[in-house]
Amino acid sequence: MANGTAAPLRTLVAIGSTSAPCAGGTVAVPVTTIFVLPIREPAVLGRLFFNTDTATAPIDNFQVSNIVHNNISYCTGATPASVYQADAIGSPRFGIPVSVNDQLQVEVQNLAAASLSTQVAFSVL
Secondary structure, eight states, rough: GGGGOOOOOEEEEEEEEEEEEEOTTTTOOOOEEEEEOOOOEEEEEEEEEEEETTSSOOOGGGEEEEEEETTTOSSSOOOGGGGGTTTTOOHHHHHHHETTOEEEEEEEOSSSSEEEEEEEEEEEO
């Protein structure tokens, strides 16, 4: 920036939202939703935040099964989505640099038989 001024602080670098499909008819639980989050400016990933409509069903009905950045997977197995709640104490910080036009994918499994509104977002360090 000119004259040594700092860039405005950002808190989120990517955010996605959808209604997670429910298991219905002959579709077996779990149902997987993949959030595709394009990166519009360079940053360093902080935390993944996960939120759902908990009035309908608890967040315990969800798990994050994969986190992918440019075809590199950062998960070795499914993690309860509650680990990524905004008030979770042990939520991991990723520290992964991302560039413009990178792509993040967050794979979420809905273990319930209800369709819920869900959101995912990445903070920045």
